[in-house]
Amino acid sequence: MTRAQKLNVVGFAALIVLLFAFPYLGTSGYQVSLASTVLIAAILAATVNFLAGDGGMGSLGHGAIAAAAAYGAGWSSLQGHSITMQVVVAMGTGIVVTLAYGLLSMRTNGIYFLMVTLAVGMVIYGLAYRLSSVTRGENGITGIQRPEMLAEPWAFYLFVVASFLVVTLVLLVVSRSPFGAGLRGVRDSESRMRSLGYYVPAFKLVAFMISGTIASYAGLLSVWHTHFVSPSSAEVHRSVLLFVMVILGGLGTTLGPLVGATIVVLVENVVSNSMERWPTLLGVIFVLAILFARAGLVGSTAKLVRRMRQRRAGAGPDDAAELTDVPPTSGTTTSVRP
C-alpha cells in the first residue's frame, strides 16, 4: 500500500467517524435533518454517477424513478398497508418504472439516451401531476410514516448514514467486478464489445436496473424523511440537479456524489436564506465546474495532488474517470483541456 492509499483510507475512516458523530456534536435537529437530506441526495447522485461513470449513460430521469418509489410508499400508506407492505410496494413501483426506462433506453446511447431518460422522466412527472385519482395530483400524499424504530430524527439519520455507506460499497463492488469491467468496455466501444460476442443492450439494462433499484431505495428514504410526496419530487429540475451534483463532485469518483450533494443542498437550503438569486448562482457554479474543473471537485483535487506528487516522484497511475465524450472509435479516454 502506497502512502497515498494509506492517506485515502485514513481520510475515509475520518469521514465515516464524522458522519456518525454528527448528531452528537451539539448539532440542532434542523442540522441533523439537513444532513439526512444531503445523504439521501448523495445516494441518488451515486446511482447517476455509477451509470454515467462506468456505463457512459448520462441519465436525466433518476429523480423520477425515486419519486415513483416514493409514490408507491405513499399510495400504499393511503391504503392502510403495513410498513413492510409499503416497502414492498415502493420498491416494486420503483423497479417496474426502472424496467420501463431500461427497456425504452437500452438500444440508445449518448445523447439519445439522455433524451429518452429526460422524456420518460417527464412522463412520470406528468403522471404524478395528472393521475390524480392515485397520486392526489398537485396536493400530493401526506402523512406517510416511517418504521417506528426510526421515528427519532437522529435514529433515522444514522440509518441514512448506514444506507449511504452500504450503497457506496455495493456500487464500488459492482464497479470492480467483471460486470463492471464489461460495462466500461461497453462505455468505451460498443462495437468492440459486440464483436467480442457480448449482447450490449443486456449489459446496459442490467446496469440500469442496479442503478434504478438503488434510486428507488433513495426515494423510499426521502419519503420516510419528509413524510410526504408530491409531483415536485418528480420534476425534471430534480433530475437535472442530480446531474449537477455528480458533475460538481466529479464523475466516476467515489466521494464525488457526497461532495456535490452537499454543495447543491446547501445552496438550495441555506444560501437561499440570504441570497435571492440562488438559482443563478447554482447555474454559474455548474458552468464554471464544467469549464474549469471538468473532473469535479474531488477529481480535480485528486489530480492536483497527484500532479504535485508526480513532479516529486516521477510518473504514476492516472485512472480517474473524466467527463469526456467517448468517441466510438477509440478505447482511450480523451484528455481534458490543458
Place this chain on the structure above:
Amino acid sequence: MKSTTTSAHRRLGALMSLGAAAALVLAACAPASSSDPTTPASDPTTSDAAPSDDANGETPAGEGGTLKVGYISPITGNFAIAGQEMVDGWNLFWEINGSEAGGVTVETIVEDDAGNPELSLTKARKLVESDGVDVVVGPLLANTALATAAYTSSVGVPNLHPVAAADDLTQREANDLTLRTGSMSGSQMNYPGGVWAAEEGHKTAVTLCPDYAFGWESCAGFKQGFEQNGGEVVSQIWYPNGTSDFATYVSQIQAANADIAFVVTAGGAPGPDFLRSFMGLGLTDSQELVMNCCGMDQATLRALGDEVLGFKSISYWAEGRQSPVVEEFNNAYAERYEGKIPSANVAGGYMTASLVAKVLEENGLVTGEDLVAAIGDASFEDSVLGKVSWDEYNNTVGSVYIREVQERDGKLYNVPIREFNDVDQWLGLDPDEAMARETYSQSFQG
C-alpha cells in the same frame, strides 16, 4: 499497480461495512441534543448568533415581548410572483402600522421555498428548530401548505395560511394549530357563485376546471350552489394541470351550448391563456362566462388589459369594493409598488397581519394553542376581505363577491356587483355530514 489499487478498495469496502455495522450499534444510544426536536438549540457555545445577542439587548423590544414569525413563501421559481405578493401584503401591514402591536414586537423571518414542498419542510424545520419562531405563516401552494401543516402541528407550533385553499386544511386534516387566515377553501368560495348564476335565471351550465383537488373542490362548490337553486350542470370538462393551449376546451364549451360557463384556474398563465382562446373564437358576446378568484385576478388583468372589461368572476377578495379599509390598503400598496393594484395574494398576507395585530392588541403576547384560540375568537366588522370571523375548524367565515372588471382612473378593478355574507365552508350541510362524504373528485361533485 493494479493489485494494490484493488486491495486499497477492498480495505475501503471493509471500512464501510464496519461503519454500517457501527450505525446499528449507535442507533441504540440517543444523542442528548437532538432527542427533542421541539426545543430549539440554545447551547451558547454552538449558537453563532451569540455575539449579536448582546447588541440586540441594548435596544429594548416592546415591553410585552417579541412574537417571532417564520414566513415561508415561494420567492423564486414558477410561483415567484404570487409568493412575493403574499410576502408584500404581510410586510405592507407592518410598514403602515409599525411592527409593534399591543406592546408586542413582531419580528419576521422570510424563507423561500421555491414552491417545492421538500424545501418548505426544511425551511419550516429551520424556522422552528434553529430560529425558534412562535408561529409559521404560509406557504402558498396547497401541497406545500399541507406538508408544512403536518409538520408544524406535530411540533406544537401554530401555522397560519394566508392563501392556501385546500378544503382539507380546515376539514378532514383540521387540527388545533392550523388556521386559514386570509382566504377561503376551494368549494366555499365558489358555492355562492353557483347560487348567483341560478338566481340570474341561467338554467344550464358547463364547467371547466383543472383536474386536481383545487379544481374538483371549486367545481363542486359551484355545481352544488347552482343545482340547489334549480340549475343544471350539463357538462363538466377537466383539463390537465399544465395545459397551455386551451383552444380545444373552448371549442368544447361552445359545443356544450349551455347558458353559462364556469371556468376555474389556480392563477398564473392559464387565466390569460384560456381567455385568449375564448376571445379568439369570438365567444365574448355570445357565451355568458364567470371565472373563479384566480382566473380573473390582477395578474390576468395586467396581462390582457382593456380586453377583459366587463368580465365576471367569483372571489372572496374584491379590490374594487367601496370601503375605507380597502381603499387605504389599495393606496398604500400602489404607493410602494409602482401603482400596482393588490391581488388576492397581497390581501391574504395583509389580512393575516391585521389578524395577528388585532389578537396581540387584545391579548398581549400569546403563543401556541392560545394564539390559535385567540384568533378563533376574533372577528372583523370590516377588513380588507369584508366582515370576517373564524369557525371552530379554524376556517374563515366571510363574504364572497360576484365581481365585474371595471375601469377606474385608467386602472382595472374587479368591482363587486353582488355580495354574499357570512359564507361558511359547509355549503348548507352540517360539518359532520359534509366531512362524512367522500372527497371531491371528477366522479364525486356533491
Place this chain on the structure above:
Amino acid sequence: MFEPVFLAQQALNGLSFGALLFLLASGLTLVFGLQRIVNLAHGAFYMLGGYIGIIIATMTGNLLLAAIVSMIAVGVTALVVELGLLRFVRGQEMPEVLLTIGVMFVVADLCLAFFGGDPKTLPAQASIQGAFQLGGLTYPWYRLFVIAVAVAVGIALALIQSKTRVGAVVRAGVDDREIISAMGVNISWVFTGMFVVGAALAALGGTIGSGVLSIRPGIQNDVLLYALVVIIIGGLGSIKGAAVGAVLIGVIDAFAKAWIPEFAYFTIFAPMALVLVFRPTGLFGRTA
C-alpha cells in the same frame, strides 16, 4: 362531439398547435443535425425571445418589428454563449449538453428577475384581431397566421438547405466534418452560425407563440419537453421529421382532449414510446 363544425375546429386547433410546435422544434433539430448537441437552453431562449418580443410589441404595436428585434437579441445572447462557453468544449457531447443546462438555469432565473413573474401575452394591438367565418365555423385569424408562419419558415429552411451554398456546406458538415474543413470552410464558424440561427428560431417561436400561450416562469421546461418529443418522433436533425412530428402531436393532442380527456396527456407520449421501441432514431432520423 362529432358535428362537422366541431371537427373542423379541432382539426384547426391541432394544426395551429402543431405549427407552434414546429416553430419551437425546428431550431433545436437543426442545431442537433449539425453539431450533435441538444441545446437544453432552447426553452430558455424561447422564453427570453417571448419576453423581448412582447416588450417591443407593446411599445411599437408592430409584430414584425418585435419578431426581428427579439431574434437579434436572442441571437446575440446565443452568440455570447457559443463563443464564451461552448467553444471551449467543442466536440465533447456531454460537457456541451451540460453547459446548456447551466445556461438554462441562469437565463430562466434572470428572466424572472428582469421581467417579473406575471404571465405575459402579446398585446392586442400587435396581434391579429378578429375571427374567420365560414358558415357555422368561426376561427381566430391569429391562429391561422401561426400556421402560415410555420409553413413559411419550414419552406424557407428546406429551400436554404437544398438550394443554397450555405445549405450545401451545412449538409456536408452533417455528413462529414473533415471533408468540409478540407474544402477550406471554417467549420467552427458554421457551427457558431447554426447555433445562433437555432436560437433566433426559438425567439421567433417565442414572439409568435406569445399570442397563443403566455410567457411565464416555467414555460422553458414545457417548451423543451414538447420540442424534445417532437424531434424524438421526427428524428434528430431532420426538418421534415420535425414538421411531421409537430403536426402529428398537435392533431392527436387536440382530438384526444375532446374524445378521451382522461388520457389526454399520454397521447403525446404514446407515439413517442412507439417510435422509440420500433425506430429509436425517429421516423426520419438517420441511423447512428
